[in-house]
Amino acid sequence: MKRAITLLGVFLIILLARWIAFPNSVSGTTSHESPVQNTTEIPDIESVDNGENAFSLAGEGLRKFIRYSGFRNASAGHLIMIGVGLFFIFLAIKYDYEPLLLVPIGMGIIFGNIPFFQADNLNMQIGIYQEGSVLNYLYFGVLKGVYPPLIFLGIGAMTDFSSLISKPRLMLLGAAAQVGIFLTFLGALALGFHAQEAGAIGIIGGADGPTAIFLSSRLANGVNIIGTAANGDPIYVKNLIGPIAIAAYSYMALVPVIQPPIMRLLTTRKERLIRMKPPRAVSRLEKILFPLIGMLVTTFISPNSLPLLGMLFFGNLLKESGVTKRLADTSRNSLIDIVTIMLGLTVGASTQADRFLTTDSLVIFGLGALSFMVATAGGVIFAKVMNLFLKGDEKINPLIGAAGVSAVPDSARVVQSVGLKEDPTNHLLMHAMAPNVAGVIGSAVAAGILLSFLL
């Protein structure tokens, strides 16, 4: 199957990249080492002796130009990452995999891997990690976790929670799928990550890009102190925002590849044929009450989810109140578009080869794939468990459990697609939207809980 190759391709590229780019350091991690590779002194035209003639000066000029050019500074890592960026763009344009995310991220990866001359005492303000560069300013919104809540504002303003309000029972599927988060957390711990890092890695299983960025900017930001070395120096948490974000968005784009086999494996044909009762109509009052009650309940339980869930429900209230149409319009159009561009570009650019191509990144990608699978399985199995207590036309088609991972709306579409293959008249999309949006709430709550336990 074409898609399987896609998945395999991503893995192989990263694996190869790791080996080719830094053959000597595969065993260890390099994230705490200095990112500066070239420490040769800055070529300085002014230092040329005045006695030299114009001809040798021209040569000097050419040499300086070449020393600063990308050709001279390119490493295998840069080229591989540029290849990955082009591959993301290819996937987005050719297969329409989450293009609104993959095109900016792909372009950002290229952006972040244009090779330039780096030296200790020179800051030409090009790279995303160089203070004062434009990318560095735009990256601020990622580092400080400002972009994700703004994305959630827009998502709230474009999400219709009707399906969830009409069948609140399906909310549980959105909770069940979060098992991926907590198992991945344990998995990351088992592989030697520190608790805060493990929490940030676990959230990949939430299948929600902004939530993943938000949590990792709080927990695995390279700034928090997690211990003290023997000599009294503080030990800093690793900065894993880049790999976590890229993993989360990659797998969200690959949901149509990852989920179907697991869904089919865990369900019988009879189960996949279950037709569900159509949802009832929902009154305007219920739609207005939903964001208000939803916000109070979830943030009282998990106050650390406030930045995400508060914004999500705020956006939804703007949409449903009926009196703030223009604010909802702007939230779900210009505002979310602007933030999406900035977020995608800078998250992509944060994959500068010398920071990104580490064993950690590889492990994170592996754990991320696992967590998506576990989450999918969690949702499907929980739906089957619920069916034990339901009867007749109340029964749930367990396929929609897979939509509980969130990845809105792609995983709901996958449910629809898998369902249609069994019975071309059984439209599950409407029903799958309920666990799908519940999964967004669920992973934001999980993020809040991890914050309160780990911070």
Next chain:
Amino acid sequence: MKRAITLLGVFLIILLARWIAFPNSVSGTTSHESPVQNTTEIPDIESVDNGENAFSLAGEGLRKFIRYSGFRNASAGHLIMIGVGLFFIFLAIKYDYEPLLLVPIGMGIIFGNIPFFQADNLNMQIGIYQEGSVLNYLYFGVLKGVYPPLIFLGIGAMTDFSSLISKPRLMLLGAAAQVGIFLTFLGALALGFHAQEAGAIGIIGGADGPTAIFLSSRLANGVNIIGTAANGDPIYVKNLIGPIAIAAYSYMALVPVIQPPIMRLLTTRKERLIRMKPPRAVSRLEKILFPLIGMLVTTFISPNSLPLLGMLFFGNLLKESGVTKRLADTSRNSLIDIVTIMLGLTVGASTQADRFLTTDSLVIFGLGALSFMVATAGGVIFAKVMNLFLKGDEKINPLIGAAGVSAVPDSARVVQSVGLKEDPTNHLLMHAMAPNVAGVIGSAVAAGILLSFLL
């Protein structure tokens, strides 16, 4: 009357809130005390003795979760403020009172009063007053007075000054109504506020939210030093941005409740029936000249009004120039919407119970109501005075004086409504727009003057 109950309701809620939340400190103000209430040490799961078994650990986990949850940290103040937020949203949706302001502010109030665990040595970056939180970043635009000028840019790009240009005489009504500002300033001084605080409180009488926020961010921001204590420590001005902004927006929303009785009290039926001459057509050249001349005249007189009035007239020039349509469109749509959302949300969130529920807030609300009434009366009475010098069909319907308070376009609508009740064929709206927009200019000039006298 239903509306009167509304007004009373607001007052009662705040009064009660003050007593219930902080029964012991009603006599004094708490704004300079530490906002941190819980100073118990941070619950730390890691400190549990290794000898304990899994069961007691689970209990510990549960205890930690509860200690961090909103239920455990909620105070009466939080709940009351959440009630106020819900009430604002109710007013906006049910009665359509300034929904573009009240929905974001109401949601912001809820946002700011979700209870979370606070301790001296712990910053979980949730609350608006916690450095590094998302709300704290967005609040920056309020604290530094950046949002109000951007709002004014958008207002300028959506305001048609034709009515004012065609009857420049009505401009005086916009000046007259600013009496509310200066009397409230004296009132606040009389109640013991310092001059800078009194100036910021006075501006509530300008009936203009962005102006109020701008001035209070400059004068009553908690940062300026206004004196020296006996022991040599500096005395800081109080931070009154929150209460002033909430008061200004609340009363702007309540204009349809506050103004009509005063308008009827001060006018005879005969006056209310006066029909005004329709305004003349205004040429394009006049419309282009208006922002240019308006800017030069007002800012030469009061340079401190530049950030507000410069932006207002800049926006209007973008609209009227005819060659910058796309810039005007963006100013009055995406840009003003984005800023409105941020402004409303953070102003609302700044009402965190422990900072907001003080005697000061109560007094400010009282003074604010008074100043709206005084301003309304000022406008109406001045219109009657002008009528002494005008004759025949030049006479002004004194009702439109009430529109001089600004609160665009609500107070103009109130004029129309009160006028229609006397004579259902006498449309005053067109005429009321003139003092209405003049009132915006007037209060911005007043803000500039207060700045130059008090800073």
Next chain:
Amino acid sequence: MKRAITLLGVFLIILLARWIAFPNSVSGTTSHESPVQNTTEIPDIESVDNGENAFSLAGEGLRKFIRYSGFRNASAGHLIMIGVGLFFIFLAIKYDYEPLLLVPIGMGIIFGNIPFFQADNLNMQIGIYQEGSVLNYLYFGVLKGVYPPLIFLGIGAMTDFSSLISKPRLMLLGAAAQVGIFLTFLGALALGFHAQEAGAIGIIGGADGPTAIFLSSRLANGVNIIGTAANGDPIYVKNLIGPIAIAAYSYMALVPVIQPPIMRLLTTRKERLIRMKPPRAVSRLEKILFPLIGMLVTTFISPNSLPLLGMLFFGNLLKESGVTKRLADTSRNSLIDIVTIMLGLTVGASTQADRFLTTDSLVIFGLGALSFMVATAGGVIFAKVMNLFLKGDEKINPLIGAAGVSAVPDSARVVQSVGLKEDPTNHLLMHAMAPNVAGVIGSAVAAGILLSFLL
């Protein structure tokens, strides 16, 4: 010719301004002197003796008001600059010269020259150079070079590179016209500017506003250290962002005045009548490949161009990918509009008379005019040289060489206009768009090279 007077007018105004405003300092530059002119002590109402009566206090209040008013603080320089601002607005509205730039810049000039009271120990947060003022916050994006790349993002999202893809040969004309940059660089050095300053001045010849602002914010920002004085103090580079930006935008607006005479001077009538083969259709794949290849090639050659060219090609990919339409829409509408407003306003306001009216500004304006002329000539002459190697219907109409200066799309329109005057059926616009957009790329590459040689 009416337009020639326009050009003359601009020069005369600035020349006069310089003499009238600062008659004594024409010989030297003032940019390193303190911008504060009034160092009289702050008028303080509180210092009035308590024994005085109300009458003298009222006088004191009046005096204080006047001392703070614009009338009292206005200098000849302020009034001249306000005149310049009004003139820009007039040009924009009357003649439609680049109104999207000239209206915001013109209004910004007025903004920045409203006179206000300045004193050493008083910051009323009005002026653009006063820390904490709103303009100062918005100016940040200019100072740090953040706005120009965002403008380029929008330009990329609205530019169709088809003409260039179909006739890649015309790309060379976009390179040829950059001769203006490098000759002006030498000219500025010859007039005594330091290398970094000269590089920033040279970029005016690129005829590209955002590029000029970006480069001058990096090279001539008043912050970089370019040497050491005899007493060991560091010598700072001059802050020339304001004059360079104003010169670049002014001449971009005046392209229809500057270019035609030069174009006619350097071409024969026969050459101006040359008809070019219509371009071929371009496939979607080519359009998608263009931004990707363009980005890799140009930024590998000149990594310092990344912030500009990366964003340009990113925007173009959003447009051409076909799957990110909403992101492209937002980039070329709300986002670019918002940034244009902020950029124009603050660049205009940075011309505060006491900083702007210096001999340096005058010299920069002179060099700028020259560089536009040289660039135009460079493009036209190179087209004629190319014709020596081309034959038959491959021949290039040398007029389109003038479009290589960029100034999109005005210089392409000028080509069309001059061409039509010779043969009303020979439409050159389509062909002129190719060197026009190539000129944007060319000047961004040149900016990158100057950065790597001079930083």
Next chain:
Amino acid sequence: MTPNLILLSSNINLESLVIAVSGYLIVFTALISLFWIFNLTPKLISLGKTKIRIRQGKHPLPQEGKGISGEEIAAISMALHLYLDEIHDEESGVITIKQISRAYSPWSSKIYAVRNQFNRL
């Protein structure tokens, strides 16, 4: 035993297990609470409406949200979908302008606004 070995060699300890298990349970708590509330809400709303109507001496409303069956909704939504789909095929040829700025001039819009607004006063 492998699992125990992992526990020993890794950072997993009892605390982290507690975090994982109680974290998962709290997520459930949150969503079960929402389920519980929104299961109740429609009943409370229709109860409230009925009470008000009875107090006002009117007949109770036929219960909203039950009158329209799911089948009907599905039919409607499908019809709507087909309708929108058809329109979509045509719309790419249509050129229009954005809503003219009716909302900003007192000369027209404000009168307009008044008509709509003041019924409520």
Next chain:
Amino acid sequence: MTPNLILLSSNINLESLVIAVSGYLIVFTALISLFWIFNLTPKLISLGKTKIRIRQGKHPLPQEGKGISGEEIAAISMALHLYLDEIHDEESGVITIKQISRAYSPWSSKIYAVRNQFNRL
């Protein structure tokens, strides 16, 4: 006397009274200046136009802004209002797309732009 007492016990003093009174007066100054200028402006404009026309040997224009009486404007604006109102009732059923991006391709738009622009050159 109460007022005096307030003055004593509060922060009100002569200076603050001066601020209040002169502040209010300055607001008036600003708006009266605008009133005065815009009272004059239409006269100056029509004066300017007349002079230019006379210098060009044409008849002076009928004074703009006086030809159309307020009554007529009111009638027009009401008609416009009713028209817009009607349209409003129908528009919610209409689906269109945003203006196609005519402005961006040199293949079509730029020719278009030229036609409109170069009359001015």
Next chain:
Amino acid sequence: MTPNLILLSSNINLESLVIAVSGYLIVFTALISLFWIFNLTPKLISLGKTKIRIRQGKHPLPQEGKGISGEEIAAISMALHLYLDEIHDEESGVITIKQISRAYSPWSSKIYAVRNQFNRL
């Protein structure tokens, strides 16, 4: 000689001349590289397409981009231009609303989306 004098009295030196000359040449290098690549690209693309089609046993495509001559394009673009121009003259009287928010409700749009999307899966 004047030029030499300028060189002496100014900041121009050999280094700055090198910067100017090599800078100009590098700009040319960049744009010549692009020229070279995009001169080649259409050939590579049609080559690739032909190969694939031949491998699939089909006839090679008629070379895209050469079938439509420039003359035809010009004619089409002019026609399009005239058409758009005409429309433009009328559009200012038209009032419409923005695209209704079809994209956001699972009740209609998502079904819609599915139809379009899943052909690809």
